[in-house]
Amino acid sequence: MALVLASQVNVAFAKPVSSGKRLILFDKQIIPVSVSTFFVFVSYGGITTFIPLYAASISFHSGTFFFIYALTLLLTRPVAGMLADRYSDKMVIVPALGVTMVALVILAFFPSATGMIAASILYGIGFGSVQPALQATTIRRVATERIGSANASFSTATDLGIGLGAMLLGVVSQFTSFRMLFLVSAVSVLLSLLVFTVIQRNEKVKENTRKTA
Numbered sequence: 607m608a609l610v611l612a613s614q615v616n617v618a619f620a621k622p623v624s625s626g627k628r629l630i631l632f633d634k635q636i637i638p639v640s641v642s643t644f645f646v647f648v649s650y651g652g653i654t655t656f657i658p659l660y661a662a663s664i665s666f667h668s669g670t671f672f673f674i675y676a677l678t679l680l681l682t683r684p685v686a687g688m689l690a691d692r693y694s695d696k697m698v699i700v701p702a703l704g705v706t707m708v709a710l711v712i713l714a715f716f717p718s719a720t721g722m723i724a725a726s727i728l729y730g731i732g733f734g735s736v737q738p739a740l741q742a743t744t745i746r747r748v749a750t751e752r753i754g755s756a757n758a759s760f761s762t763a764t765d766l767g768i769g770l771g772a773m774l775l776g777v778v779s780q781f782t783s784f785r786m787l788f789l790v791s792a793v794s795v796l797l798s799l800l801v802f803t804v805i806q807r808n809e810k811v812k813e814n815t816r817k818t819a
Contacts, residue, residue, distance in 0.1 A: 635747040636756055638805045640763040643740050645798035646703065647767025649710060649791040650733060652775040654768070660784045664717045671726045678730025686735035690742060696806055698739040703799040706732030707792045714788035737764075 661668035690698045709728035712721050741760050748756045771794070779787045 643763040648771030651768035651771030679734035702735035710792035
């Protein structure tokens, strides 16, 4: 189905004019956003890997968690995209990261069916909103001819976050508990928020400097 749908996509391609510059694999403008993306996806690696084990330990069906999460994701993303277009990516990313942290804290301190359902809804809202907003932010920071590279950098950050996050959180769960695992995940999302906040602050300083120059 993906192949059939993709074959119907018609996107005009214009070969960029060579400027004589050497190939640049990563743009400096997107490295900070990639770091923020990495940290938020560490938590996602923990969710996808350990929710089945955690759910089994409290006699809850993990499929219910992922079904509610997916449904919430489906309903949230169009709204989040509309808000990002109307206002800004920042207006979506910052609250979404906060909601994601709350979901992880609920998983840590409320090991029950009610806690799992509440966490699945909140994680769907938070993560479902922040992922496309971070990708949009990444793309908007580069020139048109660098969009492919920007998307590749975003995908690399997500894959590294998921893979390394699952490994790191696996060690945490082995030597501590599920509660600590989800708390570490929440701290990872907090780091993502801090990195993004620093990015916004630096950009505001640069903008003010240009205006006063």
